Amino acid sequence: MTAGRPVDDITSLLKRFGAESLERKGGISGINVEDDARALVNDLERYPHAFVLACIADRQTKSDIAWSLPRAIREAASGFEFDTLRGLSEDQWTSVLASSGHRLASEMVRLLPAAIGHIGDRYGGDASRIWANGSSGAAVARRFLAFDGVGPKIANMAVNILIRDFGIRLTRPMPDIAVDTHVLRVFERLGLLGRLEHSQLRSTQGKQQLRLQLRARELNPEWPGELDWPAWLIGRSWCHAGRAPECHECYMSSLCPRDGVASHSTAGS
Secondary structure (H helix, E strand, C coil), X not given: CECCECHXXXXXXXXXXXXXXXXXXXXXXXXXXXXXXXXHHHXXXXXXXXXXXXXXXXXXXXXHHHHHHHHHHHHHHCCCCHHHHHCCXXXXXXXXXXXXXXXXXXXXXXXXXXXXXXXXXXXXXXXHHHHCCCCEHHHXXXXXHCCCCCCHHHXXXXXXXXXXXXXXXXXXXXXXXXXXXXXXXXXXXXCCCCCCCHHHHHCCHHHHHHHHHHHHHHHCCCCHHHHHHHHHHHHHHCCCCCCCCCCCCCCCCCCCCCCCCCHHHXXXX
16 A cells, blocks of 8 residues: 555556557657657668667757757768668768767767667668567567667667557567656655665665666566656656656646655645
């Protein structure tokens, strides 16, 4: 039980919100990019490598920058065919990334060409083979982890997007939740994951991530990563960290015990 509410009820409502909040635009939800940039990263049939590059770039920067990068690369390269990208010089990569606004532009100059090389060497230039028919969600996450610069968060995020937004059919075991500060905060405030005492907060980041992943597996064993999108969206939209949460607006307000939320933050709820 959580503040008088069954955990199962809270989990079910969270999953319902996730299903209802998908943007249904034929691809990735939650990104604010122009239509041509969206169309490129959504085109898994012709340009699956666009999706992979955007996922790799989606770290320590605004999501609109990461998911617009493939379009910027296409414009600089005058095309987006795989062989075209594999033929880009270091100067060309440097030029497009330097003007992208990405906080890790210099690191992306190394990681993105390396990703193209890995796709060429391991998958014959066809990135869609990463999520080939019959693959398990865990296997696809493992394949993403083989890319330089990709950790568990990005790997699980990528696979969850493929399942959730593109309808890619993968088998069990399914991917884990993508650990994120929004997701952790929402889990704690919903009472789905106990808040650590101050002394325990000194635990390693890896331990925190594992706690959240294991809890998601307990709550939704068939697909732990299903809880990723709704928790992230709630954290971004209403369940703020640096200012009072907008509990009265939140989809989860009817069941949320508001663990750790100051009473003045729930005004109007």
